[in-house]
Amino acid sequence: MSERSYLEEISIRNLGIIEQSELELGRGLNVLTGETGAGKTMILTALNLVLGGKSDSSLVRHGSERLVATAQFSVTKDSKDQLDEIGAEVDGSSLIVTRTVNSDGKSKASCGGVTVPAGTLADVTEPLIEIHGQSANSQIVKPARQRELLDRFGGTAVASSLSDYQEKYSEYLELKERIKAMKASANKRDGEIAELEEFLAAWVKLKAVRNEPSSVEDEIKRLSSVEDLRIASSGAMSALDSEESGALTLLHSARRFLDAAKGKDSKLEEIAERVAESLFILDDASSDLASYATSLEADPERLDFLQNRKAELNLFIKRWGGAESADEELVLLAAKAKSGKESIADLKGGDERIAELETELAKIKKSLLAAAQELSKARSASAESLSQSVTSEIQALSMPHTRFFAEVISPDYSGALKESDFTQLGCDEVSMQIQGQVDGPKIALGKGASGGEMSRIMLGLEVVIAKSHPVGTYIFDEVDAGVGGKAAIEVGKRLHALAQNSQVIVVTHLPQVAAWADTHFVVKKSSDGSVVQSGVSKLGQSERVEEIARMLAGLEESSSAREHAAELLAMRG
Structure with a gap:
């Protein structure tokens, strides 16, 4: 398997x-x-x-x-x-x-x-x-289920035609929606063009960069707190570097004591290593604090510029953006600016642009129609083969005069098709029917068969479909x-x-x-x-003989039934 x-x-x-x-x-x-x-x-x-x-x-x-x-x-x-x-x-x-x-x-x-x-x-x-x-x-009587079974039986031929049709159908719907949107906006396009042009001019003037709002805010916080930051860094330096009680002075003293006992106990040496490591870390921190404190300078002009820039960014986002964070809104507005020129071109094209797209739509619809016909053709060929194969199966299943029909019902492609004739799965409906006797009427599946007959029809269907x-x-x-x-x-x-x-x-x-x-x-x-x-x-083999004998004779013990059971089991070879 x-x-x-x-x-x-x-x-x-x-x-x-x-x-x-x-x-x-x-x-x-x-x-x-x-x-x-x-x-x-x-x-x-x-x-x-x-x-x-x-x-x-x-x-x-x-x-x-x-x-x-x-x-x-x-x-x-x-x-x-x-x-x-x-x-x-x-x-x-x-x-x-x-x-x-x-x-x-x-x-x-x-x-x-x-x-x-x-x-x-x-x-x-x-x-x-x-x-x-x-x-x-009861599911098989539904047209959608019948179409699904036929498509499964059709295999690659139907699947390929269906895929080609669905690709063109999707393309057709997308362009149709675009034209619909353009027509809907025709009356207000002048206002939209003016608004888009204003937005693009403001965007170019703003010259914003990604994550600028958050970086401006961070720098404003720092420049607004220079004195607080100087006090904090100076106090920390004093706590580290004081000659009498600074952390570095005390750590140096601790290290000297531990160095005096070096080589006398491995456990103490491990502790000494950690003290030395702490000394290096704090020494680095002290140097960094000194550099940081030196770099702290009040810059009123820079702060004033940043405050103005923040206000400029916020005003722009409030005017053109939504309710997301400032950084996120800026990303969305950048995307809007990127497609802005194309949007303006669509709007300025007006009726001329719509006419161009409608011409393109007509071409796509023509290819969609051809794809739908090919799909119907593939399904019809599949339906004919399925009808013959399933008929052969069910006639051998105690339904000798019954014939099975799978019919593909398609619209008249030579006429003008309605929009509703096209669906995601094509333009076809599938109808499965049975004919109880030669020249008898065809009856929809589910209406002309008993429960047992339906099960046998389904068995015949599945045996045929399972091959593909x-x-x-x-x-x-x-x-x-x-x-x-x-x-x-x-x-x-x-x-x-x-x-x-x-x-x-x-x-x-x-x-x-x-x-x-x-x-x-x-x-x-x-x-x-x-x-x-x-x-x-x-059941094992001998037990199967007994069970099949019981099913044959209805008796627990029957030698003739056991012989018959053994014959049945021998059919499998």
Whole structure:
């Protein structure tokens, strides 16, 4: 299997009839079987919770305070980038996602050790897993979802056309907004030109430099406090250099005492070194203080200049700037001055400039239209191929007369397109339909198929799409509804084929499907109706024969069923 995400483990506590359960899932095809009511679908319910699904207090096991569902994913490097944005921790390649639901209905979610809203779980896990059950099937009826699936199937051809279209669409919108802004300002442009010219003249005259307000303020403080600074530096020098009690005099005395005992005790020598180091430091400080004190001079003229400069800067910023700090406002005003000439050129161009841009817009719209047509063409080719491939798949899944159609509905490009015809994703709508019999009417997906049929259609779709654009994990519930015999074997074959590129998890009642499993779990209830840790078992080869025999015959002991089970298991080769 190529490098992609998959579900490593799921742990459940106090969910429905499940008291405690833990499944270590494998790559490939994972199958969950068990008697009706044994809690197989509860495992999918738990997974739905950790994927950000809706919580419900009725899911909490009777008599328990809360349920806890935890999933551990192996994620790819691409997924880690999104996880870093929310601060989630990934241990190696493993991501742990947890959802708790209290008996009062309140729920909490965490992703990689970080508490997050349930909606964030949905965003993070959406690229990792696709669930196909009754609720997931309802998503496929939405045109946006159908277009997304078609684009996925279209691969590089559609992606390239879509990227080219979106680039031109973005360029078109930007220029359109620029023209709109220019037209809106046409009536007041003379005033704007005058104001911009006044600003630029004042900026040139100001000759401000970066961070000048703060540096002027610092120098004003220093020159305004020369006497205080002189007293402080002179007092410090006196404290250091006094011949009788100065710090340097006393340190020299201490050093002489310590030098007299040099070589007699290593510990005392360490102390002597620190005293000597202090002496050097204070000696340097004394020299610096002397230089500083000498440099202190009252400069009334300089101070007066700086006061005037400060007032000049503040007045300019008050007139032209905003509410940020003086230094920050100066940076913003510098940027305004830099683009000022171009802004004036746009404004002075007036109607002539607008006409030029509208001519340019017409050219861009022409290329946008061509890109939209190319995208429609790529989608139509993809839709034809998808229709044929999915039809072949579902006809082998006990729907022999059913045909699948993916149709791309595009506007009439030869006519005048409305502005609303163009969207970020092109000008097309995608409609997926089925035809139950030859010459029968085409019916929108979701309206002409039962839940079980929808699951099989989704299976056919995913098997086809996975060849070009596989997801990390697929989960199917009720994919075997209304299927038996040879068709059931075909369902198993297709799930097995899908599992060659991705992890697949299936809840099934069909032995013909279970036989294709790479990893087989059986869920059993205890005598009190609950499912405890030991109630979920990963089966070995001999145990699989027994479980598939039970599914075939409904009996614990049946030699003929065991023989049939062995035959089914032999299909995988």
